[in-house]
Every structure is written in C-alpha cells, then in structure tokens.
Amino acid sequence: MKRAKALTIAGSDSGGGAGIQADLKTFQELKVFGMSAITAVTAQNTLGVHGVYPMSLEAIEQQLDAIGLDMGTEAVKTGMLFNSEIIELVVSKVKQYGWQQVVVDPVMIAKGGSALLQQEAVFAMKKYLLPVATVITPNIPEAEELTGLNIKSLAERKLAAEALFELGAKNVIIKGGHDTDDNLTDLLFDGKGFVELYSKRIFTENTHGTGCTFAAAIAACLAKGQTMEEAFQIAKEFVYCAIQKDLHIGSGHGPTNHWAYQEQQNRTVRS
Numbered sequence: 469m470k471r472a473k474a475l476t477i478a479g480s481d482s483g484g485g486a487g488i489q490a491d492l493k494t495f496q497e498l499k500v501f502g503m504s505a506i507t508a509v510t511a512q513n514t515l516g517v518h519g520v521y522p523m524s525l526e527a528i529e530q531q532l533d534a535i536g537l538d539m540g541t542e543a544v545k546t547g548m549l550f551n552s553e554i555i556e557l558v559v560s561k562v563k564q565y566g567w568q569q570v571v572v573d574p575v576m577i578a579k580g581g582s583a584l585l586q587q588e589a590v591f592a593m594k595k596y597l598l599p600v601a602t603v604i605t606p607n608i609p610e611a612e613e614l615t616g617l618n619i620k621s622l623a624e625r626k627l628a629a630e631a632l633f634e635l636g637a638k639n640v641i642i643k644g645g646h647d648t649d650d651n652l653t654d655l656l657f658d659g660k661g662f663v664e665l666y667s668k669r670i671f672t673e674n675t676h677g678t679g680c681t682f683a684a685a686i687a688a689c690l691a692k693g694q695t696m697e698e699a700f701q702i703a704k705e706f707v708y709c710a711i712q713k714d715l716h717i718g719s720g721h722g723p724t725n726h727w728a729y730q731e732q733q734n735r736t737v738r739s
C-alpha cells in the first residue's frame with residue numbers, strides 16, 4: 469500500500485513535547501510516514517529552553533537534499549527556523565523540489581519566553597516564506613508580530629487573517645490558545661470565507677507543544693489528500709484530545725498526549 473509522507477523542517481526538543489519530536493509523533497498517529505530536517509537542537513524540558521544550537525546551513529541543506537533527491541514528500545511542515553538564512557535556504561529547497569503542500573508554523577517564542585526565531589528573520593518570513601505557504605498557522609502573538617495589528621477581538625483577528633493572506637499565504641489559520649476568555653476560537657481564512665472552530669479551554673499546565681502538534685496534524689492530513697477544512701477539523705480534535713488526556717510528565721509545562729486521539733477513535737469504532 470502506498471503511504472503518504474510528510475517532512476518536518478524544525479528544531480529538536482530534547483523534552484519530546486514540541487518541535488521535531490511532536491511533529492513525528494503526530495505524523496505517526498495519523499498514519500503518515502514522517503521524515504525530518506533539523507534546523508537547531510534545543511536543550512529543553514518542561515521547565516523551559518536551556519540552550520539553542522542552530523545547525524549549519526550545510527547540514528540543513530544536506531538533510532533537505534537527502535529527502536528531495538530520493539524519497540520526496542507529499543507535505544512539508546516548517547517550525548523553528550531560527551534565522552533569515554535558514555528561512556531563505558528552506559524556501560529555495562521547497563521551490564527546487566516543487567514541494568506543494570507547505571504548512572508554515574511561524575514559531576517565534578516558546579511558552580517560557582525563549583526566542584526561537586531571531587527578530588531579524590521576521591522580514592524574511594514575510595517576504596519569502598509566506599508566498600510559498602499553503603497555510604500559515606500563527607497563534608495570536610505571532611499574528612500580531614507578522615501584521616503589526618493589535619488583536620483583541622474576533623473582528624480584529626479576521627483583519628489579521630486577511631493581511632496574512634495578502635502577504636501570500638493561500639490559507640491562514642489563527643489559533644485561539646491565547647484567547648483571553650475560556651471559549652477558544654480557531655479561525656481559518658481561505659481568501660474567500662472564514663471557518664470558526666470552537667472549544668472550551670481545558671485547564672491544565674500541560675500544553676507544551678500544542679502549536680507544533682496542531683500544525684503537524686494539518687500537514688499529515690494534507691499529505692493524505694484531505695481538504696484544508698477537513699485538516700483543520702481533525703487537527704483541532706487531535707490537539708484537544710492530546711491536551712485533555714495529558715500525561716503529567718515533568719514538573720513544569722508538560723507535553724501533550726499524542727496517542728489520545730487514536731485511542732478515542734478506536735473506542736468510537738468499537739462501541
């Protein structure tokens with residue numbers, strides 16, 4: 469049987485909750501063959517980011533060529549890209565290999581406050597990366613940084629989504645984890661209309677890596693040929709289950725549970 473493949477281009481999280489590790493776990497759970505190109509190694513646990521070690525451009529290029537020249541991929545997901553040189557390299561490889569489904573998670577700052585993208589790289593993200601994005605998945609602070617808009621209301625979020633679409637992303641999803649009330653709205657804009665997905669906030673400390681997991685689920689679904697709206701719905705459900713059935717690992721902001729979605733699907737099929 470031919471299996472869909474997805475490539476994550478992101479940073480490594482030694483704690484296993486975010487970055488490359490979250491992406492590969494999500495791909496696997498959604499039955500997509502996962503591949504990776506590591507842009508930076510972070511020393512990270514549930515208490516925060518303790519070190520960031522960017523890879524050389526040569527090392528990143530070799531990883532991308534290794535995939536592009538032999539295996540190919542049905543979807544690409546980008547996460548922590550750290551600086552403008554890495555962004556420009558990734559964009560050139562996306563174009564060289566004609567990779568079509570490109571999910572851009574514009575990772576900037578970890579929940580603990582550590583910078584995962586240098587400030588100078590925001591310009592390159594807007595100018596080079598957004599135009600090759602099938603979808604960009606910022607949280608509210610990232611959408612504010614990319615658009616220069618203040619986002620307090622859903623109406624303002626819609627304006628930000630339109631602004632990101634104008635910068636070249638074919639679809640925009642602004643995530644609601646940073647909503648100020650306890651009803652979270654994730655918003656999709658495809659250039660024509662909006663889709664809103666709602667959930668209640670789950671009260672837990674264990675939300676490390678929710679953004680990575682959400683974007684990886686979108687990439688996995690697109691790799692399998694599902695529509696953007698289907699991918700959006702599955703990703704929201706996947707991450708909700710992962711937060712709801714949290715694992716209580718570590719003494720700080722713990723990881724989510726990447727196998728919870730499949731466990732729920734299995735229960736539904738059996739009952």
Ligand SMILES: Nc1ncnc2c1ncn2[C@@H]1O[C@H](COP(=O)(O)OP(=O)(O)O)[C@@H](O)[C@H]1O
Nearest residue numbers: 607643644645646652668669670678679682707
């Ligand atoms: N406490 C929570 N309860 C339920 N869903 C959440 C919670 N926190 C985040 N989410 C969901 O997780 C996904 C990632 O959102 P967000 O936290 O905004 O991303 P990021 O990790 O990039 O900051 C979204 O679908 C959001 O609605």
Ligand SMILES: Cc1ncc(COP(=O)(O)OP(=O)(O)O)c(N)n1
Nearest residue numbers: 479486487578579676677678679680
């Ligand atoms: C290596 C690495 N990449 C990305 C992140 C940020 O992940 P995110 O899903 O936004 O989760 P939080 O850091 O906000 O918990 C990361 N921490 N490390």
